[in-house]
Each structure stands twice: as structure tokens, then as C-alpha cells.
Amino acid sequence: MGALDDRVAVITGAGRGLGREHALLFAAEGAKVVVNDLGGAPDGSGSDATPAQQVVNEIRAAGGVAVASPDDITTAGGANALIQQAIDEFGALHVLVNNAGILRDRMIVNMTDGEWDDVIRVHLRGHFMPLRAAAQYWRAQAKAGNAALRPSVINTSSTSGLFNNPGQVNYGSAKSGIATMTIIAQRELDRYGVKVNAICPAARTRLTLATPGISDAILHAPDEGFDVMDPANVSPFVAYLATADCPIKGRVFFVAGGDISLFQPFAIIDSISKDGKWTVEELATEAARLADVPFDLGQPRL
Numbered sequence: 001m002g003a004l005d006d007r008v009a010v011i012t013g014a015g016r017g018l019g020r021e022h023a024l025l026f027a028a029e030g031a032k033v034v035v036n037d038l039g040g041a042p043d044g045s046g047s048d049a050t051p052a053q054q055v056v057n058e059i060r061a062a063g064g065v066a067v068a069s070p071d072d073i074t075t076a077g078g079a080n081a082l083i084q085q086a087i088d089e090f091g092a093l094h095v096l097v098n099n100a101g102i103l104r105d106r107m108i109v110n111m112t113d114g115e116w117d118d119v120i121r122v123h124l125r126g127h128f129m130p131l132r133a134a135a136q137y138w139r140a141q142a143k144a145g146n147a148a149l150r151p152s153v154i155n156t157s158s159t160s161g162l163f164n165n166p167g168q169v170n171y172g173s174a175k176s177g178i179a180t181m182t183i184i185a186q187r188e189l190d191r192y193g194v195k196v197n198a199i200c201p202a203a204r205t206r207l208t209l210a211t212p213g214i215s216d217a218i219l220h221a222p223d224e225g226f227d228v229m230d231p232a233n234v235s236p237f238v239a240y241l242a243t244a245d246c247p248i249k250g251r252v253f254f255v256a257g258g259d260i261s262l263f264q265p266f267a268i269i270d271s272i273s274k275d276g277k278w279t280v281e282e283l284a285t286e287a288a289r290l291a292d293v294p295f296d297l298g299q300p301r302l
């Protein structure tokens, strides 16, 4: 018995890194997996169907069930085809893991239009397009009285957004948007029985290896003992969120090594107020103290 027996899962960006580990574990836990990957370079350029097919070959060699998808999930056509492929191949869709991503880091003053647009497109649009296609299918199933699917969506955000990394204004903005998308999607799709959560992972992949100033734990696997930054450490929690019985919904988590931490969404921590409209002069006296209200960012240990 696997934790994901009888579940059909689409995983985007599953040809490498974290997505590949999710796909291998999902299949080992009994899911039928559509392994999607455009196969581009870390900056999003180019395409290659080989990485997705290699993961499918690995899954099949281990006795699992998987098919490859080379679709670009940032286009409506690609995302719709991906969701339809799961339904055509396996008869249903239960789980969508939005994971595909690229990086094009630059300080704001030097960032090109293309560096901004490409990162926003792959992450924000690349999450929205498959989410919309899956949500339309799940709404139709709910309206037809099919309550058995118990759908799950797991999105991929990042501490680069939620903890505001300089040099990544495109990526961080997109990743914060994905955290908000997750909570809004839960509020909209709850009526169809869909559970939507997001993870902020930390792991050794080609994206983190190329990031300047990255920690030694990411750069080098230890010779012995627990490899905290092994991307495979992140996948069990993603698989748990994908199980039909998981009670968690509308939440955002940091996941790395053996740590799973729950984020609080944006919250008001202090206010000034009056019964009427402020003048600028009044605000200069009353509001200035908000500059000194401390934030407890609750940084994860790494």
C-alpha cells in the first residue's frame, strides 16, 4: 500500500531538481505521474524533452507508472494540454504540483525588461495556467456530483520572496505572489473540495548552486551523516500534502532537511487611528513611531 495509491498527479518542472524528487517519491507511493518539463536552461532559455523522459524511464524501471510532458506551462495551450494529458492517460486528475521555475537575478537598476518579464511569466503565469485548467476540471467534476477526487494543489513559493532577498526583485515578487495565490485559491476552490497549499523549499539544485553567497551546506554534500540540503528531503511533505486525507489547506510552509515550519500570512501588528481624516501634519507626529515597530521575521535555521 502506498500513500498515493489511486492518485493521478501532474508535476511541473519534474525533469530535474526538486520536481524530479517529488515525481520519484510520488510514483514510489503509488501515484500515476505526469512528469512535465520543458527542459530549458536555468535562465529559461532553450528546451529539451530528455530530462522529463529520463525521469519517466527511472520511474518505470522501478515498477512505477508515469508519462512525460514537454509542455511549456506558461502558455494556456501548454497548461491545458498537460492537464488533459493526465485525464486522457489515467482517467482523472487528483494532484497538481506547481514546481517549474527559472532564475534571472539582477539588481533593480540593471534588470532588463526581459529578465523581469521571463521570471514573472514562468513563476506566476506558470503557476496560474495549470491551476486554472485543473480548477475548471475539478469544478466540472464537483458539479457532476463526483466527490471522490479530493483534489490537492501544492505550489512552490520561496523565502527569497517571503524574506525579501536583494538581487531577486523579479523572482521574489513572483514567489510572494504565489504565496498569496495559494491562499486566494483555497478560498475560491474550497467549495469544490480542493486543498491548496504552498511550500518554500531549500535544497541543493542547479538553481541554488548558481546563486552567489550560498551556504556551504548547499554547495557540498557531507561525506557522511544526514545531507540536510538533499532535495529528496523536501518531497515527503509534498507527498503528504497530496494525500486524499491530508487535513491541511490554505497554508504556506518552509521545508528543508528535517524542518517543516508554518508561515503566518501578512498580519497587522500595530495601528494608529482617529475618527476622521488625518492631516499630513498630524501624521508627522502620530505615524512616525511606526518606523520603529520591530518585525520578528522568524528566520528558519539553515
Ligand SMILES: NC(=O)c1ccc[n+]([C@@H]2O[C@H](COP(=O)([O-])OP(=O)(O)OC[C@H]3O[C@@H](n4cnc5c(N)ncnc54)[C@H](O)[C@@H]3O)[C@@H](O)[C@H]2O)c1
Pocket (backbone or CB within 6 Å): 012, 013, 014, 015, 016, 017, 018, 019, 036, 037, 038, 039, 040, 041, 042, 044, 051, 071, 072, 073, 074, 099, 100, 101, 102, 122, 126, 156, 157, 158, 159, 200, 201, 202, 203, 204, 205, 206, 207, 208
Ligand atoms: N532549490 C531551492 O533551494 C529552492 C528554493 C526556493 C524555491 N525553489 C523553487 O523550487 C522549484 C524547483 O526548482 P529547483 O531548485 O529544483 O530547480 P531546477 O532548475 O533543478 O528545476 C526546475 C525545472 O523547471 C523546469 N522548467 C522551467 N521552466 C519551465 C516551463 N516553462 N515549463 C515546464 N518546465 C519548466 C526546468 O526545465 C527545470 O527542470 C522552482 O520553482 C524554484 O524557484 C527552489
